[in-house]
Amino acid sequence: METVVDATIPDNRFVLAETIERVPDVEFEFVRFAIHSSSRTSPFLWGSADRPDRLDAALRSDPSTEHVSRLSERDGRGLYSITWNARAARLIDGVAEIEGSVLDVRRTTDRWALRFLFPDRATASETFQAWRDEGVDATLSRISTLSCREDTALGLSATQHNTIAKAFRTDYYSVPRGTTLEELARDFDVSHQALSERLRRGHSRLVERMLSESAPPVERRQ
Template identity: 25%
Template sequence: MVLTAEFRLFSKQHPLISIARAVPECTITIEEEDQADAGPIVFVLRVVCGSFEAFETALEDEDSVTEYALISDEETVRIYHTVVENLYPEEIDELVFNKTLVERWWVTSEGEHLKQQFANREELVSYRDSCRKMNMDFQLRRLYESNTDDYRIPGVSEKQHEALRVAYEEGYFDVPRRTSLRDVADVLAISRSALAERLHRGQSHVFEHYFSDRPY
């Protein structure tokens, strides 16, 4: 029985939480994230806040943020490419995190808020215990059985799935191509760079699922 959990994580040492606490009315939505071999984590962040100047100052003041770049500016919303080091200790079993499916993930001054799928209660307990090993407060808000009718390949997020589906329906993958990246982005009401990132991550998960020696 697949379960969906909605929960909050909090740690004063978490860089994204520290940044959100330093900026008025700040909500940071993690659009994409990628980490290889317990190294730095690359985040694509969708940011809504009271002051983008204060947000960028907070990024620069955070020691674990090694680089960032503004990739989209839509007046009230900005999207940043951000590299963060030393977010998780090496002793944490990465498989606990990699085999779960995050449906939504955002950060405020109150902590990390996640909507995430787990294969069963045992997997959820393992995730909770791993968070506590990192001295992160774990507060479960809701737990319910997932609707498994809408099948997605493990690892492909809801937003990646939507991007792939719409791009396919609009003819982006046709030869010759019947639509542009910009046109598909307009259908989804997101930036072209955000769409490109979702398509890239989604296709990577699809290829890994079918061709990797160690699929999800």
């Protein structure tokens, strides 16, 4: 049964450790579909700090980066394109190349927080044991199983969950998309309109659940 795993990695066991040391208030969030593999796509991440200029300089001088470009800024966060050095690329690939899906990778407070979707608990256990064998000090903070009942742990019906999971696995949400809405509709033997409405209802439930479980961001003083 599909399993969601929340884990943490200490700052000094992943990438950008020197940047984090130089800019302690920094927050990072990998763009979800850039984390699949550093060798297949250029990694992008959002970064925010009280001193953006200081963050830019720290990223460019960080030993784990070879090239850094600030692409844009939105809501006080900068979008960065980063070329990693060989060691950092291996670490990112170690996170990305799992028998499952990377749902989220972000850094807040004093560690990196990661969320994964595995096909079952056994696969999750094997993955984290392999990481420990390689010296990656990942700590499991939460393990939850997605139920196939009509009301899942994420507030989705079984049909909504299966549809969103299929869309994710076939890169429907990536840019550019790996599949189209029409192709997904054919896979589920429903109309284009019916699948679109199913996805919208599922997305609405996920957003509602996320907002109910998270505090609003603290606004920075200008």
